[in-house]
Amino acid sequence: MSALIEFDSVCKYYQMGDTLVKAADHVSFQINKGEFVAIVGQSGSGKSTCMNIIGCLDVPTEGAYLLDGRDVGRMTRRELANIRNEKLGFIFQQYNLLPKLSLLENVEVPLVYAGIPAAQRHAKAKATLERVGLGTKLKNKPNQLSGGQQQRVSIARALARDPAVILADEPTGALDSHTSREVLGMLQDLHKQGNTVVLITHDNSIAVQAERIIRLKDGCVVYDGDAHAPEAVVQPTLTFTKQEAAT
Template structure:
């Protein structure tokens, strides 16, 4: 079976003054359809760089990234936008909802860019909101919801596009622990229903909720395997570094 996501010696380098930053340095990995994978690492590990490449928001400096068999590195900007709409559903830490739009309109926004007719947009948005337990709030505005409910809308928005991959970037980062567990439970349920879920996080306790962990350190993969294996959480050569901001994160 061919991989849905395939990195073959993917590199992403940035020039910062006189310093060459290797945000991703010959990363190779495969994620198959139906997996629930957490990509985990501290700031500066390369996880955000991997997320941007997986999400077709950036392209590798070197190496090859294939999404559903298509070589992303050879695509134009328009082709990247098209494949994002076709194959990817995004869940962000800060929800990114439009405050003046109702929930059904927010969920339908990506479908507008995908060219889905208005009637079909509303049907799919309503079905997605029903799926996350918000079918009775279609006309509510985001400011009428709790943080956990807003993240549910974000999940519904990702689902409405019927993506091949749900890409969740620190989806519990803005939530309290109880609500965060609810959102993780929802991602696990989506996985049980056959969805491919890629979770980006710095938090080990969140990463172990996935099936499989890919741990990054300094732009390298230092672990790729069962999320529940003892070595998944603490690597002999892995020591969490101080949090640092920058493009290499």
């Protein structure tokens, strides 16, 4: 099976004064169609850098990133924008809904950019909102909804173009625990329906809802495997030299 997402020794370096920051340091992994994968790590681990590269918002300094067989690192800005709209559905922590537009109009936004005719656009947006349980609120504005409902609109928008990859960036970060479980349940349902879901999180309890975990630390992959294996969530024991232990 050919990989839908392939990182081959991906590096992302930034120069900060005299210091070279290795945000991603020879990161390699593959994600196949239909997988539900969590990329997890604390602040500074490199997970946001990897998310930006997966989402075609950035390109590697070195190495190669292939999305559905296409080398993203060789694309122009226009090509990157096109592949984002064509292949990727984004779910954000803060929803990023347009406050003056109705729910239907918010979900139509990626379809407008794709040049889909109005009648087809309306029908697709309506069907997608019905799919996430908001079919009776098509004309509502985002400020008339709860946080969980707004995130459902965000999920509907992500699904509107039937993307190859659903990329969820801390999708429960602004939600209470009950609503977080609902949103995670929706992502699991989407996976069961055959969608490829990549979840970015710092939270182990969220990451284990996926099938597979890719754990990052200091820009490197330190674990890639079953999300339910003990080593997927247990942090490595810190070891000290005798001199360090004595201080």
